[in-house]
Structure formats: structure tokens, C-alpha cells
Amino acid sequence: MTHSTSDRTADQPVTPGDTESIDPAVFDELTRLRESIDNIDAAVVHMLAERFKCTQQVGHLKAAHRLPPADPAREARQITRLRQLAESAKLDPGFAEKLLNFIIAEVIRHHETIARS
Ligand SMILES: C=C(O[C@@H]1C=C(C(=O)O)C=C[C@H]1O)C(=O)O
Numbered sequence: 001m002t003h004s005t006s007d008r009t010a011d012q013p014v015t016p017g018d019t020e021s022i023d024p025a026v027f028d029e030l031t032r033l034r035e036s037i038d039n040i041d042a043a044v045v046h047m048l049a050e051r052f053k054c055t056q057q058v059g060h061l062k063a064a065h066r067l068p069p070a071d072p073a074r075e076a077r078q079i080t081r082l083r084q085l086a087e088s089a090k091l092d093p094g095f096a097e098k099l100l101n102f103i104i105a106e107v108i109r110h111h112e113t114i115a116r117s
Pocket residue numbers: 055058069070071072074075078103104107108
């Protein structure tokens with residue numbers, strides 16, 4: 001059985017996936033916003049891919065010159081800088097720090113693999 005928007009009162013939540021019962025104007029707005037989210041997610045993936053291309057080169061340079069995979073002093077400077085950028089962009093600095101640490105941990109793992117190879 002299908003439901004029109006008039007079958008549902010405002011206080012009843014819409015079942016996830018039940019797009020037919022969403023007000024068409026709301027659905028259009030949601031679709032527009034989701035298209036932007038998809039574009040942003042694609043940009044993030046492409047930017048991360050470029051970042052990892054650079055960090056792979058750093059990994060090979062470090063391995064060739066017997067430099068350690070991690071550089072905690074550089075990381076500390078990056079975190080300070082990113083927290084400041086996040087603050088001015090009204091992004092949670094704690095979240096920015098966690099994200100950078102997550103990415104750096106993956107980079108260091110790659111550098112350790114390169115150094116062993
Ligand atoms: C890429 C480097 O190696 C590691 C990874 C970093 C990063 O992903 O930004 C930063 C510092 C290092 O711990 C580097 O030393 O520049």
C-alpha cells in the first residue's frame with residue numbers, strides 16, 4: 001500500500017527509505033543538498049588520492065636515505081596549523097585533529113612497509 005503525504009501527520013516520523021511519503025518540496029531540497037554532498041565527497045577522495053601520491057614519494061625518499069617513517073615534530077606543527085584553520089572555518093578543531101591523525105597513521109604504516117621492502 002502506498003501513502004501520500006496527506007496520510008501522515010507532522011508528528012509521525014518517516015520510515016527510512018519511504019521517499020514517497022516525503023513532501024515533494026522537502027524531497028527536492030534534500031536531493032539538492034545530497035548532490036552537493038556527493039560532489040564534496042568526490043573532491044575529498046581526489047584530494048586524499050593526491051596527498052597519498054605525495055606521501056608515497058616521501059616514503060621512498062625516506063627509505064632511500066634511511067630516515068625514520070614518522071616525524072612527530074612535523075606532525076605537531078601540522079596539527080597546530082590545522083586546528084587554527086579549522087577554528088577559522090568553524091569546524092570542530094578536535095575533529096580536524098582526529099582526522100589528520102587518522103590520515104597520518106595510515107601514511108606512517110605505508111612508510112614502514114616501504115622501508116621494509
Ligand atoms: C609525510 C611525512 O611522513 C609522516 C606523515 C606525515 C603526513 O602524513 O603529513 C607527516 C609527518 C610524518 O610523520 C613527512 O615526514 O613529511
